Amino acid sequence: MSEPLQILLLDDEAIVGKRLKPALTKVGCEVEVFQEPIPALGRINEKTFDIVVTDIRMDEMDGMQVLEHVLAKSPDTKVIMITGYAMIALAREAMEKGAFDFIAKPFKPDDLRKVIAKAADALGKPIDFTPADQAS
Amino acid sequence: MSIIIISSDSLDHAEQIAEGAAEAVGYQLLGPDLLGDIAAAHKLPVEKLKEALGANHSKWRRMRTKRRAQLLACIEAEVLSRLMADRIVCWGLAAHLYVEGVSHALKVRLLADTREQVKLVALQRDISEQRAEKVLQREKLKQAQWSQIAYNCDESDPSMYDLVINLAQINPDESIKTISGAVGYRKFQPMTYSTKNLAECALAAKVKTRLLENMNEVRVQVRDGRVVVTSKAFKRERQKKAAAIKEIAGGVEGVEFVEVHLINYVIREAAESFR
Numbered sequence: 001m002s003e004p005l006q007i008l009l010l011d012d013e014a015i016v017g018k019r020l021k022p023a024l025t026k027v028g029c030e031v032e033v034f035q036e037p038i039p040a041l042g043r044i045n046e047k048t049f050d051i052v053v054t055d056i057r058m059d060e061m062d063g064m065q066v067l068e069h070v071l072a073k074s075p076d077t078k079v080i081m082i083t084g085y086a087m088i089a090l091a092r093e094a095m096e097k098g099a100f101d102f103i104a105k106p107f108k109p110d111d112l113r114k115v116i117a118k119a120a121d122a123l124g125k126p127i128d129f130t131p132a133d134q135a136s
Numbered sequence: 137m138s139i140i141i142i143s144s145d146s147l148d149h150a151e152q153i154a155e156g157a158a159e160a161v162g163y164q165l166l167g168p169d170l171l172g173d174i175a176a177a178h179k180l181p182v183e184k185l186k187e188a189l190g191a192n193h194s195k196w197r198r199m200r201t202k203r204r205a206q207l208l209a210c211i212e213a214e215v216l217s218r219l220m221a222d223r224i225v226c227w228g229l230a231a232h233l234y235v236e237g238v239s240h241a242l243k244v245r246l247l248a249d250t251r252e253q254v255k256l257v258a259l260q261r262d263i264s265e266q267r268a269e270k271v272l273q274r275e276k277l278k279q280a281q282w283s284q285i286a287y288n289c290d291e292s293d294p295s296m297y298d299l300v301i302n303l304a305q306i307n308p309d310e311s312i313k314t315i316s317g318a319v320g321y322r323k324f325q326p327m328t329y330s331t332k333n334l335a336e337c338a339l340a341a342k343v344k345t346r347l348l349e350n351m352n353e354v355r356v357q358v359r360d361g362r363v364v365v366t367s368k369a370f371k372r373e374r375q376k377k378a379a380a381i382k383e384i385a386g387g388v389e390g391v392e393f394v395e396v397h398l399i400n401y402v403i404r405e406a407a408e409s410f411r
Binding site for chain 1: 237238239321322323324325327328329330332360
């Protein structure tokens with residue numbers, strides 16, 4: 001059996017981790033949830049994650065800095081940016097800096113799950129979950 | 137993959153460069169030929185669609201506001217739905233004015249060589265270059281008026297574009313190379329945010345087209361399948377109009393929920409009360 005996908009979720013809104021962790025754990029991912037960037041970066045320094053999902057606007061640190069830090073440490077990690085302040089310039093900046101994808105809040109849990117599945121495919125570690133809108 | 141939207145103050149150059157760019161990057165070309173399909177699908181005369189895009193300024197000025205909005209909404213709905221396929225170079229359909237919030241769309245503005253244009257107009261119309269210059273200035277002014285009235289913006293404003301190319305300095309081959317290179321930048325890659333915005337723009341245009349068949353002055357926005365329609369109504373017909381909007385918009389594929397905001401026709405109502 002292949003290694004489980006290692007995912008780190010960083011969002012100061014607890015609901016994001018609360019909603020996503022069970023769904024991703026159910027399909028065999030190992031998920032660590034953080035609400036503050038400093039402890040999250042500490043964990044990123046200790047462990048290599050396959051996917052990092054990070055909010056952009058946070059009090060202590062900008063999500064762009066998290067993106068740069070993650071990619072400097074592990075260029076293969078897929079970083080997914082989420083934000084409630086989406087604008088073209090910000091989206092383009094994130095992509096230019098190497099983000100895998102960029103999602104505007106509010107989003108449905110399925111939207112993020114689909115992006116995580118896409119990132120897993122790109123890593124050659126596909127995960128199988130059926131989005132709620134396709135479940136029979 | 138991305139979308140390239142080319143606009144110009146000279147359609148000849150836009151066509152040539154759009155074709156060249158499409159060939160260079162292996163994208164499909166979407167141009168004014170589409171107006172024929174739109175005309176057939178909506179049972180409209182092609183000439184009217186061209187006029188709505190500002191091709192004939194005097195006819196466009198005489199066109200009723202509702203008719204202009206209807207025709208433009210039809211064009212927008214069809215163009216936006218096609219742009220969702222990606223890998224498209226779009227020109228001559230005014231997409232630079234209604235594709236908004238789509239970060240994977242590279243918007244290019246071509247500035248024609250004025251001296252070359254003056255010579256051409258002078259030759260075509262058999263007039264002096266001095267007169268041709270005035271003719272061109274008038275046409276540019278009309279075009280600016282059109283974009284201002286139709287889309288409330290000045291399409292000659294360079295800040296609207298990602299790339300502005302001066303054809304007096306950069307020839308068409310160099311322009312094609314520049315555009316092909318720029319579209320390869322990572323920042324123009326599609327992402328969930330931008331593809332969703334494009335899909336929402338397309339849905340809003342579709343809903344607007346349907347609503348304008350039955351009423352005037354509607355503004356449609358879409359967010360997460362939720363359609364927000366803003367319109368005007370007399371106090372006495374508010375309920376009826378809201379119900380009609382919900383029924384029409386709700387019938388469009390992809391619409392999950394319709395929210396209606398109606399503003400009173402304050403001045404008209406005041407005028408009526410004095411009758």
